Amino acid sequence: MAPTSSILWRNLRVHQIYGANTDVGKTVFTTILCNAVAKRYKRDQTFFLKPVSTGLAQESDSWSLLSAISEHIARRAEHGPGWLFLETAGGVHSPGPSGTTQADLYTPLRAPVVLVGDAKLGGISQTIAAFEALKIRGHDIEAVLLFRDLEYKNYVYLRDYFQTRGHVPVETVSPPPAQCEDDSSETASMLSYYDSASSEDGMAGILHALDQRAKDRIARLDSMRDKASNTIWYPFTQQKLLTPDRISVIDSAHGDYFQVLDSESQSSSNRPLLKPAFDGSASWWTQGLGHANPQLTLAAAYAAGRYGHVMFAEAIHEPALALAELLLKELGNPRLSRVFYSDNGSTGCEVAVKMGLRAARTRYGWAPGERLEILGLKGSYHGDTMGAMDCSQPCAFNEKVEWYDGKGFWFDYPTVQCTNGKWTVAVPDALRNDLGDSTQFASLSSVFDLDSRTRDGQFEGYKRYISETLEQLHDQGRRFGALMLEPVVLGAGGMLLVDPLFQRALVEVVRASSHLFETTAPSSPPTSDEHASSWSGLPVIFDEVFTGLYRLGRFSAASLLGVNPDISVHAKLLTGGLVPLCATVASEPIFAAFASDDKSDALLHGHSYTAHAVGCQVALESLSEMQSLDARGAWDWAKANGWSAAQTPPDTTMTAASVINSSSSGDSSDVNYSKGLVWSIWSRDFVENVSQKMDKVSGVWALGSVLAISMRDEKGSGYKSNAAVSLRTALHKGAGSWNAHTRVLGNVFYVMGGQKTDKETVEELQALILDFLDS
């Protein structure tokens, strides 16, 4: 099923006719509009459609048929604008056949709205409420029409009201004549009425305004690339290389899809202007419940209407407290007890670092000026602010930033990919000593079966490598203040799936190695060690900004490692993809490190909009809905997508002694599946199939909603590689009526869905990708 396209044509004016109530005259007004058009334009290019009556609008599925109809009309109307009026059924929230109400049903079409107001007693209220119901779904209401009722004169009030709310014109016609006794008089009387009503100046004015608005909208869309190219300074973009034609003009977005201006439409009036594009980066990894989700909108608007924003220092409001409580409970990490809010992942990671460094410094008694470093992984990335960048090793992201001053040691680590049909842990040179260069597993679940794998020699090998490294660093006199990891997947660093066993080993070794971090006698005796949530070695920070909150299929990515960090950072999906918000969650001993009678010992960090009510309320709604999706089994289709052990093709990957867990824990994937441990919306068959396209692909993995394909690049991998661009381009070309917007990270192509992306959509994307790989 192809996604819905918004309806916009150069030579066809399409409007939705909504009613503020039933029985307000929608059909009468639509007929008048049609007559008025016929008087002004060509009669045979005016159309009037009632999608519900005609069997369309069963659900948004059927909009493709509507698309075809509008295309047919647009082609007929080549020499002048045709007009198509879509009359909705009942009031704005009257349920359609599927139960979805009109206002939601027609949202993806985004045709401008003519709202037929209510001229009766109480009609002012009905008209404004209808206007708002449409507005909060992103509809553009371009005219309000109602009968010129001289008793209530609702139009007088409404004219002023809408004038100050977007200058929406309000126009009236006299009401239709009273019903006649016989049918033929009735018909004659109505014909005469329509003739005169459609001749009124007001109607001509409205038509002109609607036509002008449509022209303005199209002209604006046509001009936006160039204007953006000249006025916007784009994030993370070498704009010298960004020609205007490569800028996507996004008219709206709904569910998984943007509605993007089709540049080819500019040279052909026979093409629709807008084309759906799958949001394959989930808008920089933020989207969960789909674009323009009405429940998130309503949550945001409720908080805006209840609080606006209220300052948070020394104050508390319900959404901030409730969100803190929800996070602490659902993260399931008994160490965590405190929530600090900020505005995005970068600032949240800076807060985490400030927390970790202070805790370590006070524990180990170092002076404030002492140079402290971070332990991390090569290629890790924690955001773009300078402090967050300093947590990463020198790389393309920071090497030219004037104030970059990386402070840390970054470990090599083994990574996981499916290569030529085999789930493989590849060990880098630095670790190879006694680990060999790669290990193969029966399934991704086996890789994540840490209960078994921690009993393996590989785990001891990892720990030995880590310990030896820490001892060398200690001998060099370097001082570390925190271990900071993106659990499971390194995002911006190249979509790398790290061997979870290695991250587990790293945390365990660091926690067991206090002696390697204290360079002087501890200033405060570690009495806090008795505390259940006390930290040892170094504070462990997990940056779950990308990996957490169901992106990898679970509320917390840490749970995939079976590790409880001391500090955990959450953003992106936190608000389901609507507004910026970040929560840095910490343990009580970390918090206690800032306690003092001196206010300058406090964590002196805080942004103006800290814990803004809109963000917190949206996060509450979003997290609750994702939990509810989980509980309702909404992802069962994905879990059954080959990821369950029962569906694992027997023995396919067990080829050698290097296959681990094949017999001893052949059913471990079963165990993990039953825990919901590892699964993906991308089917296992597809992933393993991709991994066998060895001429183009060097490896692939999928977890949760993420798929990452490492493309072969003879010139080497890394951020500057262009190897993945051709796959990206193929998806951008798409499948005729729609395409997919994706991003690449050097030689890694990745694509991800939201938490409501359905099976059919995933299958279509899989087919597109395989088409390219087979070409």
Place this chain on the structure above:
Amino acid sequence: MAPTSSILWRNLRVHQIYGANTDVGKTVFTTILCNAVAKRYKRDQTFFLKPVSTGLAQESDSWSLLSAISEHIARRAEHGPGWLFLETAGGVHSPGPSGTTQADLYTPLRAPVVLVGDAKLGGISQTIAAFEALKIRGHDIEAVLLFRDLEYKNYVYLRDYFQTRGHVPVETVSPPPAQCEDDSSETASMLSYYDSASSEDGMAGILHALDQRAKDRIARLDSMRDKASNTIWYPFTQQKLLTPDRISVIDSAHGDYFQVLDSESQSSSNRPLLKPAFDGSASWWTQGLGHANPQLTLAAAYAAGRYGHVMFAEAIHEPALALAELLLKELGNPRLSRVFYSDNGSTGCEVAVKMGLRAARTRYGWAPGERLEILGLKGSYHGDTMGAMDCSQPCAFNEKVEWYDGKGFWFDYPTVQCTNGKWTVAVPDALRNDLGDSTQFASLSSVFDLDSRTRDGQFEGYKRYISETLEQLHDQGRRFGALMLEPVVLGAGGMLLVDPLFQRALVEVVRASSHLFETTAPSSPPTSDEHASSWSGLPVIFDEVFTGLYRLGRFSAASLLGVNPDISVHAKLLTGGLVPLCATVASEPIFAAFASDDKSDALLHGHSYTAHAVGCQVALESLSEMQSLDARGAWDWAKANGWSAAQTPPDTTMTAASVINSSSSGDSSDVNYSKGLVWSIWSRDFVENVSQKMDKVSGVWALGSVLAISMRDEKGSGYKSNAAVSLRTALHKGAGSWNAHTRVLGNVFYVMGGQKTDKETVEELQALILDFLDS
């Protein structure tokens, strides 16, 4: 006039009865509810009020009377809950006597809502639309009641619909009997109907649910301080010193006021629980159009409904482009041509610094690793992220931050205050050489009359001091990448009003001193110098996060200095105080410094929610509305508040030769006033009066919506001073039925309004402040 208090009592249940339409049976249902209460509770404690019919609800002004009535009832109902039902008039958006619609009119009361649904044809739509109109104004709808119409059965659909939208219970009763022929039968029939309807189980269930929700709400409010104290990590707060009783529990906010839990109500059931508190820090300087402004809510919801958030790299959407265009036009700075979006002032300042440093480095040919510094003012503050902190000199905000590494030279500078009735520019030791220690002016307008003052010796003196300092720095071999200033006022650094002439001199000298910054021959010949917007010397960054967008009375604070920066940062008021957003605006030559064929030369900065549609749309609405307020003369009362020259008391401050501009430009304040240059919502009389309370006050200034009073502190000033706390405490005690929340910065007490704060409110605050100073 006292501000409205939300109505919440321990022993009185107050509900608003809204109708989904006229003629849906609001009065019938309210009567049934009253009868049901009487059956269950004491009859004499049930009340039914129609504010419109009783002459209340002329406008929110009259809510104080309603408060008094509810207080009276609450006192009567000492031994058990009383019930008060407030029946609204017509539908949710039926206009009240003043023209404001019901949904907006009752917002500040925030009594929970019983929505009477529409059982008729089309009633599903009416009921949902009404629900949403209430919800987006922050109302809590706790029950939906409607007639059990067996033809349409709207309640069946609505029950499911509201179950999945907040579990709102939907209950029905049978419709009232048909009208009888005579009055007495009618009465008997209705009495019997009410008796039976109010006995239905469903009604008892609803009453129980309403009662339970009220108890839960109160219990939650009572517990929030302690819970917050245990789960929240507060920004910028030494939490060891923050006892739970000092945490403000904010139930909602409206206009200038929070609704805060009155802790004294916990020991007395005779006290209302909520008390209005003036938001005297404008919620950390963010508020412009008032809390919970319905127009901003609708703008936010529209963008959420149209886009959600769409990723911004290589894409454009209407709100982001329109906002960029508006900013570029209205900042009125011909140098600026590019808008970079981020999430808050800190990140926006980091972006500005990255821009400035790169431009200087490429111009002057320095290597990437070279240590570059910032020129700034002592006490300047640009945010809490580490990179932003590094732009400030060592101080209480950063001295204990482990990775703080201040990189800059920070100038001393003269400040402006009214002291003992005189507008005085105080010159610090470093500049005194030939400038004396202070200069007095006839008015604040004279201080800002830079056209005259740049012709003075003082200007030359400033420039000489700056030049000499730059030469010394040059001789020391230090390299600078940008001049970064908060124009006019240093915010977090202590609410210091800097002599505008000094900032003007600083910019002019830096721009004229290229030879003092280039330490090697320029790598690229300065051909760009021919460009009208080219920079010379150093890129000039203005951090207008606090000072811009009408906080000081003008769209741009730079315009008060007559200076056009190369980079300008805007946040806080940008979104009128609703959600985080920041815009860093730059010139084309700055932008061009990142142009290259290598993508790693790009400005590699960008947050997930960069240019989020909700923020951009709200900013558009907010800025347009503030401009419209300006154009409509909404601040004329403030401009006439003694700030106009005509109202300057003649000669009062012209006492000596040190008075500048008294004769030569005695009318310059007139000129400036006509330009709208300097004015404040705080009256000049009041400010000058405060400045004469010499036992407590060392100086005071007011500009735009800001008032800052430096309190005398024998122990010295600065961030750690507690001198201003007593004034803060006095305002927190307030005036009986309301109080004011303010913040202090060491010995500086400050308070500010929003851009819609009215004269009466300001006058009440002025009276409170004078009361304290006179005590």
